[in-house]
Structure formats: C-alpha cells, structure tokens
Amino acid sequence: MNRTGVFIGGLTLIVIFIVCPIKNAMAETSRSIPIEIEVPQFINFQALQSSFMLEFPGFHQGLASNTESVGYFIAANHVMRDRSLVEVLLPSEIPGIRLEAKFDRYDNQIDGSSLIASSAGFSKISTRPVAMADKKKNKKKRKNQLYGNLWLQYRALASRDLEAGDRAAVLSVTFSDE
C-alpha cells in the first residue's frame, strides 16, 4: 500500500471515529430526575394475647405450674443488634413464686433474619432483664429485617408453701434492635 492509500485509510478512520459518535450523540437527548425513597426505622412488637394463666396443682413448696406458651408478633426493619434482642423482666418480685421463661420458637414469615434462644432451658425471671432471644446470623439481603412470631414459654415454681387465692402480676417483655 502506498503513502496515498495509507493517508486515505487514516482519514477514513478519523471520520468514522469522530463524526459518527457526534451524529449518534445528536440523535439522543435525555433528562434526569432524582428519585428518593424514605423508609423510617420502625419496630412493631406486640403480644398475641393480653394475659395468660399459670395454675399450681397444689400449694406445697417445690411444685411447678403448668407451662404456658405466649406469642409475640415482631416486625422490625433495622435490626442491628445480635444478642439479647428480647428480654423479660418482672417489675416487682412475686412473693413465694419463682417465675421462669424459655425461648420456644420463632416462626419467620419473610426471607429475613431469624431468632434463636439466648440460653438453653428455662431461665429465672427477676427484676433485672433476662435475655430470651438472639439474632440468628445470616448472609441474606434482608438480614436487618425481622417479621414473624416469637413464642416464649412461662412456668412458675413455688418457692414456699402458698396461700390459696388468685394473684396477678405484670410481666414486661422488651424488644430492642440496636
């Protein structure tokens, strides 16, 4: 190929690489507008029942009541905490009664995180918070979300002989996400 051929070839390439993109750019017009989606941090934690009853078969010290399973609905979208997400406490001690609680199960309703027991078996509930559930670590995209039902089991033990009668106490269950 002589010099003239090389020159013409080069000129053609310049035209292709410079002119054509300009033509394409002219054929396309665009406008942009930002999109913003605001999702606030929220927790929805509520018991599935308003009360429960523990009954003793007798009044003697060392007797255990029946075991009652109580459900709690949890929905949260910013669960950064890994341990002690659910804690139980008694605002005031119940004379002659040792209250115990245990993690029963967690029914996950979305493909998010899950809850597992903080400790095995029943734990004594006192005026200091006792951890019931930890977050089960996963690598899912929705790892900071919880949406499902948590079930805790309660039972009572007579720490002394009990007098006959109905007694009521308030139990406090707290969910914390961070």
Next chain:
Amino acid sequence: MIYVQGLKRNDVKYFRRHPRLWRLFALISLIIVSMSAGNALAAVDTERLEMKYEIEPVRALQVQADSGTILRFGPLVPNADMTEQILSVSIATNELDAGYRIYQELPYVTSSQGNAFPKTEVLMWAEDGKEGGVSQIKSPVPAISKKKILIFVSSKKGGPDSFRIHYRVPNQSIYDAGRYLGNVRIILDAK
C-alpha cells in the same frame, strides 16, 4: 465612428475641422458624465441576492415530577397504602415525519449504607401520548433495571407530544430502614 448623443452629422464634421473645439467639447462631456456618476453613487440602490437558510432539527425533552424536581416516596410506613408519583414528559420537536422512542433508565436505588432497594418494589406504567404516541408499558412493570426500558413510541409522523409516567411503591413488604436515592433518566431516541 462615434456619435455623441445630441450631435448631428454636420456638427461632427464641423468639429473635425476644428480639433481644439473637439477637445474642448470632449472635456466638457467628460465632466458632465463624471458628475452624473457621482450622483448615481449617492442615490439609493437595491440589490437582490439569493439567500439560503437552514433550520437545525431540534428535539427538546422536558420532564417534570408532580411533586417538584424530585420523585419522592415516603416515609414508607409498613402496611400503609401504596404511594404513587407521576412524571410528566413532553417532547418538543420541529422534525416532522421523523418518529422517536422514549426510554427509561433506572439501574439502581441505593441507601447511603449501600443497601439496594428491592428491584421489584418500584413499579411503573405509562399513559398514551396526547398527540398519538403509544405507551409501551400499559400495565405496571419493575422500574429498576440495568437495561433501558422502552416506554413510549411516537406516532409515525413524529412531532410534539406529551404523556405521563406513573411510579408506584406497593409498600406490601418490609424494607430496610434508610434513605434510598437513584436517578431516573428519560431518553429520547430517534427511531
């Protein structure tokens, strides 16, 4: 033979016999002609020139959200009603007999923590144009996509048109807390 206007043949013969008078006459004639030319320069003149002009083809695209300069959703409270935002698109063009297409690009909507908003949780659909353009998404489709989505095709003759795009967040799921941002790009492309 040169004849000067106003001179008779006999007059010419007379001047030939008297060359000095001839030269004098020529000089006076020259002065008169020069003065006439001067007057001609000072007078109004009109020139007619052929003029060519070219009007560049123009395609102008305008987008406007009903909520202002941003498509804003939220705060999204769980189980609340879905929220909808409308984007008005208008095309001004002086190109007749040249159709065009409108595309949308929204590759991602992410929070500052790097969480991506679920792709299937932002839906979009478009109305037909007021001037004959046809929507290509008449029922809701996911708006977040790495590909350009064809949303509107002009009538065959092209020309100005306008239409509306509806964006929805169904809000039927739980989303990670955060402020998610993205950029909706509306593209006008020649057919």
